[in-house]
Amino acid sequence: MSEEILINVTPMETRVVLVENGLLQEIFVERPGNRGRVGDIFLGKVVRVMPGMEAAFVDIGLERAAFIQNRDITPIGEDGLELRPENQQSIQQLLREGQSIVVQVVKDAISSKGARLTTHLTLPSRNLVYLPRSKHIGISQRLEDEGERERLLALLNDCLDHAQLTDRGGYIVRTAAEGVDAKGFVDDIDFLQRLWGAVERRIAKGGDIRTIYRDMPLYMRTMRDVITPNVEKIRVDSQQTCEEISRFLEDFIPDIKVDVELYQGERPIFDVYAVEDEIDKALSRKVKLKSGGDLVIDQTEAMTTIDVNTGAYLGSRNYAETVLKTNLEAAAAIARQLRVRNLGGIIILDFIDMEDAQHRRQLHRTFTKALEKDHARTTVTEISSLGLIEMTRKRTRESLEQVMSSTCTVCDGRGIQKSPDTVCYEIFREIMRVARAYENDVLLVMASPPVVDRLLDEESDTLADLEELVGKTVKFEVEPMYTQEQFDVVLF
Numbered sequence: 001m002s003e004e005i006l007i008n009v010t011p012m013e014t015r016v017v018l019v020e021n022g023l024l025q026e027i028f029v030e031r032p033g034n035r036g037r038v039g040d041i042f043l044g045k046v047v048r049v050m051p052g053m054e055a056a057f058v059d060i061g062l063e064r065a066a067f068i069q070n071r072d073i074t075p076i077g078e079d080g081l082e083l084r085p086e087n088q089q090s091i092q093q094l095l096r097e098g099q100s101i102v103v104q105v106v107k108d109a110i111s112s113k114g115a116r117l118t119t120h121l122t123l124p125s126r127n128l129v130y131l132p133r134s135k136h137i138g139i140s141q142r143l144e145d146e147g148e149r150e151r152l153l154a155l156l157n158d159c160l161d162h163a164q165l166t167d168r169g170g171y172i173v174r175t176a177a178e179g180v181d182a183k184g185f186v187d188d189i190d191f192l193q194r195l196w197g198a199v200e201r202r203i204a205k206g207g208d209i210r211t212i213y214r215d216m217p218l219y220m221r222t223m224r225d226v227i228t229p230n231v232e233k234i235r236v237d238s239q240q241t242c243e244e245i246s247r248f249l250e251d252f253i254p255d256i257k258v259d260v261e262l263y264q265g266e267r268p269i270f271d272v273y274a275v276e277d278e279i280d281k282a283l284s285r286k287v288k289l290k291s292g293g294d295l296v297i298d299q300t301e302a303m304t305t306i307d308v309n310t311g312a313y314l315g316s317r318n319y320a321e322t323v324l325k326t327n328l329e330a331a332a333a334i335a336r337q338l339r340v341r342n343l344g345g346i347i348i349l350d351f352i353d354m355e356d357a358q359h360r361r362q363l364h365r366t367f368t369k370a371l372e373k374d375h376a377r378t379t380v381t382e383i384s385s386l387g388l389i390e391m392t393r394k395r396t397r398e399s400l401e402q403v404m405s406s407t408c409t410v411c412d413g414r415g416i417q418k419s420p421d422t423v424c425y426e427i428f429r430e431i432m433r434v435a436r437a438y439e440n441d442v443l444l445v446m447a448s449p450p451v452v453d454r455l456l457d458e459e460s461d462t463l464a465d466l467e468e469l470v471g472k473t474v475k476f477e478v479e480p481m482y483t484q485e486q487f488d489v490v491l492f
Helices: 146-163 182-204 218-225 239-252 275-282 319-341 357-373 400-404 420-437 449-456 460-470
Strands: 003-009 014-020 023-030 041-050 055-059 066-069 100-107 116-118 128-131 137-139 170-173 210-213 231-236 259-262 286-288 294-299 303-309 345-350 378-380 388-393 442-447 473-478 487-491
Touching: 003 218, 003 239, 014 218, 023 218, 023 275, 023 319, 023 400, 066 100, 128 182, 137 146, 146 170, 146 182, 182 210, 218 239, 231 239, 239 259, 275 319, 275 400, 294 319, 303 319, 319 357, 319 400, 357 378, 420 442, 420 449, 420 460, 420 487, 442 449, 449 460, 449 473, 460 473
Parallel strands: 003 231, 066 116, 137 170, 231 259, 303 345, 442 473
Antiparallel strands: 003 014, 014 023, 041 055, 041 100, 041 210, 055 066, 100 116, 128 170, 286 294, 294 303, 345 388, 378 388, 442 487
């Protein structure tokens, strides 16, 4: 499996894509005015405590107040470590309005919702996540080999014992640590201890609402979190960024040998590798499958639904085999679309109905296997009696659609608008209402070109009957700037 990372850096934005065997798998976009805040630590101020929701709003200096629940708040003892009371305290016991609090963003602001916060501070490195206020030692659930899990935990404890730290803190071994040696852990421990020391000094200064720690820029986070031994090449179109990445890899990930290449071609790097086309496809509602079937993806406030259709695919054998082939292809395509579009939260998958229980089990196995490559945590149910698969995918940042799109001002996000004939009949009802209320002999209708055309053509007979009914003359004026649903009936 060959992977490449392409990085496009401009003053306006930074874009990073992961390409696997020539196929786009993940897209990350960061813009100066909309940079992700996950992992950033703030000194905030509680602006509102809500006992009924066991939560509070905290001002951390962003556009919208952030949100924290009582289960994400842990009191800190005199030794600087988190206290673990037997019973969860109420939000009123934990916070009061006007109180200063050190918090970390765990989920970016999405749509109309503010960022999600926690007081459980963590600092990540390549192989470890540091828990400065805890003594917990753990390991990623994604590392499934029991022998490797035991080796890594023993190695970490040995490194911590030899480090002779005055304030050890807790650590979680990341998935990327698979195969790491003692030096990898020692370097990470030293880096994280120095980083936490700097953060502690900033916290101790107190003061007003401010940022205490900001995570790395997008291209550096990608090196830390996404790069694996499968990545063969990194192509960057910025000299400065290329040099920074080379130094970072040399200093922090020397065990991974990857070719970092500065792209200097005349054509934009994303055009050369057809990434722009793939991004456009990732913003469309329908995804074509090679078999002729398709996926229809609808993203709503509550959940995302994905519908699988056979489309033009007729199959070469029987109906059951045709459905199975389409569903298996769709399963792999859906797993990829979840990553490319960064879809999160509740997701409902409506595969084509299959009566054969063996086919249903095969589909479920194929889908869960395809999800193993996903960096985000997923939970998948069995196929329900209605033929649906319900799943959740951890959401920490906005989806690609939310980052790159805005609500349509014409249809107000519905994706549809009223037809010209529907608007015509709304105009007829408005004419009758205005005619009863005013004495004027002439009324003027202002509407969009398609609506006026229909009024003067297909609806001309109805219009004549209406003029006779109300006893008034109706004139029309085309307003090119009006949307199809807009109109005005005024006195002339």
